[in-house]
Amino acid sequence: MPIAYTQWAATYELFEGESARETWRQGIAADLAKLADGPGRVLDLGAGTGIGTRVLGELLPRLEVTSLDRSPEMLDWGKVPKARQIVCDMTDFRAGEGFPGGAFDFVVSGFDALNYLPPEALAGCxxxxxxxxxxxGHMVFDYSTRKVLSADWAALEYSQEKDGHTLHRRHVWERAHDRSRTVLTLSRGGEILWRETHIQYVVDPFTLEEVARANGLHTVAVRNIDSDAYSPSHTTHLYVLRRK
Incomplete structure (x- = not known):
C-alpha cells in the first residue's frame, strides 16, 4: 500500500478539511452519539491530520480519542498530542506488540480511509x-461505494484553487485491476510542487460483511452517509459493526 502522504500533509486540510468535517458529522459522529452513553475510549484509524479527532472532541467531548496513522507528518501537522498518537500501519496493529488490546470502546475510520486498503489488507485491518x-465494542466507519469510484470518478479531471495553490485531480477507474487511481498534482504560480498517486479499492456490502464476520465482527447497521435509509447506489455508506 504505497501511500506516503508526506507531501499531502501540509495541504490536506486546505483542500479536504471542509468536506471531511461534514462527512464525520453526518456519519461517524452521528452514530457514536447514539452508541456512546457515557465516557469511552475511541481509536481513530487512518486519522491523518486529526480532523475526525477534533470533530468528535467538539461534538462528543466525553470520548477520549487516540489517533492512529502511518504518517507522523500528518499527525504532527494536525497537532495531535503525542500522547494520543499511534504511528503504525492500519492494516496490522494487533494486540501483542505493546498495543493495548481490548482497550477501546469504539474503533472508527472516516472519510473513506478504508477504501485505500485492498481486500486482503482490509481483512487485516x-x-x-x-x-x-x-x-x-463497536467499529464505525464510512466507505465509498463502487458507484462513486467506478462511475462518478471513472474518468474525472478537475482543479481547485486555494490560497494561491492549485490542486489538480485526475481520477481513472482501472477496470482490469478493479480499483480507482487518483493522481494529485499541487502547483503554485505554474510550478509543480509535488505529485502523488493514490489507489482506492471497493468491496460490496455483502463481501464486507463476510470479511468482518470472519474476523470477529458482525454487522449491526449499514446506511447512506446522509440519511437513515440504505441504497446500494449511494456514493457513501456508514457501517456499524460489533465485536462478539
Whole structure:
C-alpha cells in the first residue's frame, strides 16, 4: 500500500478539511452519539491530520480519542498530542506488540480511509480492530461505494484553487485491476510542487460483511452517509459493526 502522504500533509486540510468535517458529522459522529452513553475510549484509524479527532472532541467531548496513522507528518501537522498518537500501519496493529488490546470502546475510520486498503489488507485491518475492541465494542466507519469510484470518478479531471495553490485531480477507474487511481498534482504560480498517486479499492456490502464476520465482527447497521435509509447506489455508506 504505497501511500506516503508526506507531501499531502501540509495541504490536506486546505483542500479536504471542509468536506471531511461534514462527512464525520453526518456519519461517524452521528452514530457514536447514539452508541456512546457515557465516557469511552475511541481509536481513530487512518486519522491523518486529526480532523475526525477534533470533530468528535467538539461534538462528543466525553470520548477520549487516540489517533492512529502511518504518517507522523500528518499527525504532527494536525497537532495531535503525542500522547494520543499511534504511528503504525492500519492494516496490522494487533494486540501483542505493546498495543493495548481490548482497550477501546469504539474503533472508527472516516472519510473513506478504508477504501485505500485492498481486500486482503482490509481483512487485516478488521482483524486488528476486533483485537483492539473490548467485547461488545463497536467499529464505525464510512466507505465509498463502487458507484462513486467506478462511475462518478471513472474518468474525472478537475482543479481547485486555494490560497494561491492549485490542486489538480485526475481520477481513472482501472477496470482490469478493479480499483480507482487518483493522481494529485499541487502547483503554485505554474510550478509543480509535488505529485502523488493514490489507489482506492471497493468491496460490496455483502463481501464486507463476510470479511468482518470472519474476523470477529458482525454487522449491526449499514446506511447512506446522509440519511437513515440504505441504497446500494449511494456514493457513501456508514457501517456499524460489533465485536462478539
Amino acid at each position: 478488521l482483524a486488528s480492530a476486533a483485537d483492539a475492541l473490548r467485547p461488545g
